[in-house]
Amino acid sequence: MTGAPTTAEPPTVPTDPAPAYRVPADFVPAETRTMGTVHNALRRDLPRVRAVLDTLPYPHDRQRVALADHLLMMMAFLHKHHSAEEIGLYPLVRRDPAAAALLDEMEADHDALDPGIAAVESAARAYRLDAAAREAVIAALDLLNPVLMPHLDREEQLLMPVVERTVSKAEWDAWEKGIAKGRSLGELATEGHWILDGATPDEVDLMLALVPGPMRWILLNVSGRGHRKRAFARWWTQEYSPWKVACGGSNSVTVSASPEQVWAVLTDVTRVGEWSHECRSARWLAGSGGVGARFVGANQAAWSRWKRPCVVTAWEPGRLFAFRTQGPRLVRDCSEWTFALEPVPGGGTRITQTFRILSLPVPVERLIWLTLPPHRIAPPPSPATSSASAPSPPAAATPVRKG
Numbered sequence: 414m415t416g417a418p419t420t421a422e423p424p425t426v427p428t429d430p431a432p433a434y435r436v437p438a439d440f441v442p443a444e445t446r447t448m449g450t451v452h453n454a455l456r457r458d459l460p461r462v463r464a465v466l467d468t469l470p471y472p473h474d475r476q477r478v479a480l481a482d483h484l485l486m487m488m489a490f491l492h493k494h495h496s497a498e499e500i501g502l503y504p505l506v507r508r509d510p511a512a513a514a515l516l517d518e519m520e521a522d523h524d525a526l527d528p529g530i531a532a533v534e535s536a537a538r539a540y541r542l543d544a545a546a547r548e549a550v551i552a553a554l555d556l557l558n559p560v561l562m563p564h565l566d567r568e569e570q571l572l573m574p575v576v577e578r579t580v581s582k583a584e585w586d587a588w589e590k591g592i593a594k595g596r597s598l599g600e601l602a603t604e605g606h607w608i609l610d611g612a613t614p615d616e617v618d619l620m621l622a623l624v625p626g627p628m629r630w631i632l633l634n635v636s637g638r639g640h641r642k643r644a645f646a647r648w649w650t651q652e653y654s655p656w657k658v659a660c661g662g663s664n665s666v667t668v669s670a671s672p673e674q675v676w677a678v679l680t681d682v683t684r685v686g687e688w689s690h691e692c693r694s695a696r697w698l699a700g701s702g703g704v705g706a707r708f709v710g711a712n713q714a715a716w717s718r719w720k721r722p723c724v725v726t727a728w729e730p731g732r733l734f735a736f737r738t739q740g741p742r743l744v745r746d747c748s749e750w751t752f753a754l755e756p757v758p759g760g761g762t763r764i765t766q767t768f769r770i771l772s773l774p775v776p777v778e779r780l781i782w783l784t785l786p787p788h789r790i791a792p793p794p795s796p797a798t799s800s801a802s803a804p805s806p807p808a809a810a811t812p813v814r815k816g
Contacts, residue, residue: 443585445573450616454563454608461813463554470751479646481541488534495523497592509579529557657782661769670782672731672754672762682708704728747772
């Protein structure tokens with residue numbers, strides 16, 4: 414008797430596991446510390462741009478354009494950097510089958526970064542043309558940074574150890590040098606100074622070793638001035654300033670009066686002579702408040718006397734008062750003064766005074782530095798004191814008269 418037919422399972426064909434990657438006997442591992450140095454430039458400047466955009470006083474026109482250009486440069490750098498990784502580096506690492514899943518994750522990270530990069534590029538172009546796009550840039554950075562920063566960490570902590578056991582030093586060096594192909598000397602100098610700015614001495618030496626001799630000489634001896642000029646334009650800080658006098662400063666004081674009381678005294682520019690040690694008097698020229706109103710202040714420091722017309726640039730009662738001074742055509746100096754008022758818990762007001770020089774020809778600045786020692790770089794003045802060309806806020810709602 415024949416039994417019912419049975420369905421037999423097909424035989425299982427044994428499969429060998431993926432062969433492990435074997436390192437050649439003469440293998441010298443890649444020196445991947447340069448990746449961290451490059452990443453640190455992004456970690457440093459992207460949050461710094463956001464902080465500048467979100468802090469009073471907001472960037473002035475020259476700074477606004479410089480910040481937008483800096484963001485566009487960094488986004489273009491990111492595009493090229495990711496493309497170079499996917500085309501030139503990752504295929505070398507894929508020789509190790511065990512690295513496939515990690516590389517897939519890195520490439521997925523790049524795809525996830527694209528919307529944030531595009532948003533920053535779009536907002537930066539708009540901001541370059543119009544200061545009203547400032548908040549759009551902040552929003553775009555808030556979209557990009559939370560995705561980018563963890564990716565940089567993962568690449569260093571997870572991928573670079575794999576690179577060091579699969580990619581030789583010669584291959585890594587060739588890949589890094591290949592990244593520079595197609596870039597102009599100007600682009601290389603701009604990116605190089607940006608990466609090295611803030612790097613440790615060891616990191617500087619490591620990065621400079623990648624640069625051919627002639628280019629290294631240009632980087633160290635020729636292009637540094639252009640970098641300082643660009644860096645000053647975007648950050649407007651003393652470390653890059655062409656001036657020996659302070660390019661700006663800020664200080665705060667808390668008083669017991671309400672913001673409304675402080676505002677009433679602060680914006681009555683005719684009373685500035687009661688508390689300023691340099692601005693002896695001021696009078697309205699057109700209007701008596703509001704954006705666009707103009708007044709003139711008469712100043713004295715040691716033997717020097719001068720007047721400066723001022724125009725109100727911000728007027729938010731109880732919160733924000735700002736104006737700019739404008740020197741004569743021969744001197745062309747310009748400074749900006751901002752006073753922000755904040756209520757404090759329990760009553761009272763925090764007054765924050767900020768000043769910054771917007772324009773000052775170096776020959777004029779050197780004359781000021783030589784002849785007026787109080788105007789040399791020093792700790793920022795108290796909001797109860799004055800500066801070279803403008804009144805200072807009151808130390809209280811009812812200032813003490815001189816004498």
